[in-house]
Amino acid sequence: MQTLTRFTPHPPSARARLAHWATNLTVRPLEHIVPEGELGVRVTRRVLAGLMAGAAVSATDVTMTAVDSTTQAFGRVQGEWLKPTTPRPGAVVFYIHGSGYNLCSTKTHRPLVSRLASQSRTTVFSVEYRLAPEHPFPAAPEDIENAYDWLLAQGWTPDQVVVAGDSAGGHLALDLCLRLVREGRQLPAGMVLLSPLADVTCDLMAEREKAIPDAMISAAGVRKLLAHYLRDTDPLHPRLTHVVEDGEVLPPTLIQAGGAEFLAADAHHIADMLAASGTDVRLEIWPGQMHVFQAAARMVPEADQALRRAARFVVAAHQAAEDRRENAAHAREGDTA
Template identity: 40%
Template sequence: MSRQQRDALDAMLRSAPRSQTPPTVEEQRSGFAAAFAGPAPQGIVTRRTVLGGRPALELEPAEAVGPGRLLYLHGGGYVIGSPDTHAALAGELARRAGLRAVSVDYRLAPEHPFPAAVDDGLAAYRELLERGTGPEDLVLAGDSAGGGLTLATLLAAREAGLPQPAAAVLFSPWTDLTLAGESMRSKAEADPIFTEADIRAYADLYIGAGDRANCLASPVLADLTGLPPLLVQVGANEVLLDDAVRLAGRAGAADVEVTLEVGPSLPHVFQHFYDRLDEADAALDRAARFLDAHLSTAGRRAADHLEPAH
């Protein structure tokens, strides 16, 4: 893979201006939207819809075949971001996997603090099941806070007695609002995007004076027993590196099938930079293959279960 591409991306990210005074929430939202909002990849039809009582964006690739569905939960520290800022990333994953996808506009903090986002994630998941999507045909994915929210949604579904989906993919998941991971400090110089103070500020807005060790806020601290197969992709140059590494360790200890991929010299949610970064394209291809493999396996298991005895 290209060291030149990685170095150029790191330089670009470091060149982003930093305000001397912390930006307001609205300034953060508008700036993030300006940087990331864009159309879905070519060949994907998008539709506005409602899922779980929240606005949502459907993304349907021309390559989509069969009943498989992807529920995508966007990143943004639980404070910024939307399906529109992540239409390119969610759409590209859906396109490569050949899946119809839906990205949910869950409620954001500080107007709607924890557990509003988890409630919305669970409501979206529940409605997909109620509409007739079998759990063996359903997969989840999310990035950053959306990765943590994906895990929290799975945990909330388990506690609600709902079946687990076929698999989930997590890009640079934020899984620990207590900020206990050593990489929060050891990767401070390597991370071109975030500082520990940045992450703490998002946590303050999301959970305030609440319990940051709550398992639905910090799912790395939860009992992960019974979760579906997980693929976790993270960059080595992230203050959130340990959120992914510790998650993979705890999932494995709980007998969950988990694959951890750490990309050398890569930043937070590097998959955003597909078509410009070889590692991003390769990671999305692996994620698509992972989802396809587990949908196929779960579908076969469901078919075997329904097959009448002879």
């Protein structure tokens, strides 16, 4: 039975409105100044890293340990463990950072992920993956699959894992869980998608742009960025344009997006598609908020409010999985009595 729960928070704060105005004034014009091609990607990486660092707040009770492991079974796995002072046992988050498939890293997202670790009291493995234009599709989903299997090989079971990701990381999280369903494998306990990408053709964002232009970037700008990742691959490739069939039930999912961002329509699309397949979905569209606003804790109060809700979802997903394990154990005991 499908369940789609929609939650619309209160109107945006004055600080959020100010941040939107300032971003539109300062960041949006960069799209027309930064050169195109690989040089433009390198410039944008540095600019975006600086902007994210200025807007971010890190948790103070979380320690980071870098990972760079190369094995025959999983290839090279890179990332970092983010561990709160008193983590809940038997629970982990597999976090996939956003990037536009070109730009970011575990370092740029460390403040956001550390806050999620702290607020949910959960150990997080934040995974690194290869970026375009140096490494186009399918490098990223291959890296994510290998890293997820590596995580399980460290001793975690799938129902102890919540998969989370933002923007392109949300696209990769959906791809991973859909891949697991189709391979008949045990699913994670839950999925958290922050401002997730769904439509790599950018048609959904272009249509939305007619009514609500994004303060950061245009649909045309996103298309140029994604072209480095797609190259000659058909955007309708099943690992790029995901179609969830009836009965392909994914883990309980929380989706958060900003009401003033270019991927709001993508968030609605994913929520409707998952609910139609029978997945339990919660959709939160935060009015007036920008793309992955949860990362901008220094700028807007809603960043922390939304992330706390995501942290509560993570805890609840883990608890529900633990309850299912206990019920199954009791049932087995009853059968042998």
